[in-house]
Amino acid sequence: MNLEDRIEIFGKILVNHRIKVILGSLLIIFTISFGMKFLETPSGYRGFVEEDFKYYKDVLDLEEKYGNIDVLTFVVKPEKGNIFQKDVLSLIHELTEISWQTPYSSRVSSITNHQYTTVDGDDISISDFVDDVDSLSTNEISNLYNAAVLEDAVVNFVMSESGKIGLVNINLEMPEDIAFQEPISFAWEQKNYFEERYEDIFVGVAGSAQFSHNFQSTSESDASKMYPSFLLLIIILTYILLRSVVASIISLIVIILSILPSLGAAGWLGFEVQPPLITAPIIILTISLTHAIHMLSIGLTNMTEGMTKNDAIIESLKINFIPIFLTSFTTAAGIAGINFGDIPAYSEMANTVVIGAGIGFILSVTMLPAMFSLLPINARKRKSYVLEVLKNLGELIYKFKERFVIVITAICIAVFSLLPNLHFDDYFSTYFDRVPEWLEVKNTVDPEFGSSFYIFSDMQSNEPDGITSPEYLKKLDEFESWLLTQPEVADVSTISDVIKTLHKNMNGGLNEYYAIPDNKALIAQYLLLYEFSVPYGMDLKNQMTADKSDSRILIRTNNSTSMESVAFNARVDEWVNENISPFSTNGVAGIPIMMPQLFVENTRGLVIGLLISFTFIIMVVGISLQSFRYGIISIVPNIIPFILGFGLLTLATDMVTAAHQFAVLISIGLVVDATIHFLSKYKKALAINLPPREAIQYCFRFVGYPIIVASICLFSGFLFLTQSMFYYNFIIGGMCALIIMIALLIDLLLLPALLLIFGKKV
């Protein structure tokens, strides 16, 4: 008994037990879907890296010593002038006070609560830089700028050098596994309240806490905004393609039912709802839709040709079973390659899609035929202009096959020459550039401060109380000076700044004493004095260890690309190796180091994943066609869309981000589908002894329309992803849509020509 007969028997069983099949499927589907309640809220940027990722561990090590690195920042910018105006300072003062109420806050710093030291002989007076704003005259207020700009701890940390922007920084001590929801909600309440009260002053929410929260908020807004309209799009698309209300309902039921258990499985597996996972249902839905359309359109066509409903769907099952299986398989194989990358959120997305592709396949060949058999369907005859166009196209290609090949080859070579303009790189800071509020804050902060992000370094003296030694502090100073020469660094703050300021203040406030004293005992005594006079939440615990053996360097970064950051990190390591002895440090750590390193490792993994996936897919195609020659021919139309797609990308950018790489792995398995359909039909046509010209027409007649329909579905689905607020989803959507469209053109224009020239009966 051959495979087709087996499928026919399988089809008959389905049709005869249709009620049991439907109820059984529903039971299984809802059981698995129950897992959706276990889907986890995203843990922000921390959920974007593996827990044992070296550069994340560096961050954790730092946090264990000096406390959490996460900061929530209010950005205050008056429309006109600098922050030294009565209303602006009042706002900052009030905002600073209320910021202590932020859930999980441990420290609050701003220009108003900056500890300002005034010296009168041996009397040292320490007070808030700005306390009672109302008591200050306009003149006194504007003079404050001159004093503020001289303070190390102020410039670039709580105030921009120009004085145009003030920051209120809130350090957060988040317990493990707690999201930033509470502090962020609190911050946004304050932002709205203060912006309403002070019309001409901008108040924004920034900092790593907001960055991290964006992962959650974009997931939520994407899901709530994209899913309903995507469903509407799919309903319209399905109806246009099938022209049958009942058939559309069947396909909708099947595709939606393939999403629920995929997300359920994701829940059972403990996946997080990071922004990438939001794309999974849309991708699954699109893939399942192409299966449903294949099954239903052939079923409907069979009915218009006079078959009974049951025979029509069994026949459709016979024709489609193997191609749907193969295409599901290649799709899954391509996307599974993402697991070679280093970003868990994408692996989780990929695995959800793989599960979804599997469920979609099963439902398309079980529940869908059963429902087709059960529900009343009337097939209407329709004229197809598409078939007419395809027929003419087939003729055209037959006549000019060489020219088609030459022209397309020429285009490919021309575009190929653009590829060297591209390089692997990205800006992690652009992740949320599509979120208007974030972009506004970023565009406010970045020109004045470099960026919203900090990195840190832990410098160890290797002995208790070692940080008070002049040698240690001078080395720290040397490191700071070197760091300041680096383009990636905006500003640096170290404990040696504190000592220099103290030395100056202990010597009548004279600027010539702004230096590190040569006496270790003196430094230790200064520090003791300092430690006795700090207000709540301003102690040095986040800057030095209790035994005073190690101290932390705080570095505000400029926006850099991943490759620049990685190179910077390497230069730091080199400098440290050569210069830091007899002290030691592990170099720098923080979000602007971790995310770029993640990009590099991820790229390395994805390249391997792509090679493996691609080889695997080509092997599957070759085996399914049972021909080496056809396997080789299939490579051409599957590679060209990527060459052309990335060639066209050069018109927009020169960076191939991780998102572009993911797009390749997601689309590779989909692009190959059309080729499988086309090649298998061509082979079959030759096998029944059709001459090449007729064989091409045969292909166009039988698979031309389904290929176009499937590509349109996929194109629409991916194009829809460009609505996402998460930049990577936007890129993946756009890139996949582009590649799929090019692939369609190549399959219709180049592949037939290639087959006419190189295809042989085997």
Added chain:
Amino acid sequence: MKKMKFAKIIFIIFALFPFYLSAETAEEQGLRIAKASYENGRGFTDMVSDQLMILIDPKGNEVTREVSGKTLENLDPNDGDKSLTYFKTPKDVEGTVMLSHTHISDDDDQWLYLPALGRVKRISSSNKSGAFMGSEVAFEDFSGTDYRKYEWKFLGEEMENNETFYKLESYPNYENSGYSKRISLIDNLNRTYKVDFYDRKGELLKTLYLEDYVLYKDKIWMANTLKVENIQNKNITIFKWLNRELDVGINKKDFEKSSILRLAD
């Protein structure tokens, strides 16, 4: 008829009398207990002691700092005590002396003698609510033991470790405090057993345990071990008083700014 009514009123007044007697408000009761507790440790005249401060981080690493101190009780009910602290370790701060004059309503006065600089510096800071020397203890935790710096409220009685304690709530009535409130447990001998400190946003920040109470001069209770557990950052600080002696007759003049230089040597 009239007489009946009058008798009724009299009856009601008498019936309610016991309530009048115990009608101390929660605030008054809280203040009374707090005052009794405070006065439990008063009357020492002056005091000398050695102290150990042990800092323990969440990993269990320990750092020990040694100081010795002298305190002069201020009998003026409207002013605070005076104290001298001599720093012994780490070696680099040996010889550093701090003189504090605490005040009930004003900011404290503080002078610090730095031997390496050879000068006495007067530090005035309106806000010293930060934890000092890497510990979990802030200045206000010490200078704030005076009951008059707080508003009090009696919350009821509470059982802990098979013992009944008075539970008091107190709110600082001075500016710049790091705390929104404190909740203290005080035993039936009016000794403070435990204090929970709530940070500015009302979350539990740390818990202070007072241990090793010793009765001095048959009337003064003093805890010789203070243990502070920070709930938020999981650090622990332990203070131990060694060789505490009361009423040793220290010269009052030692507690003047002009004496620091002399005493430092």
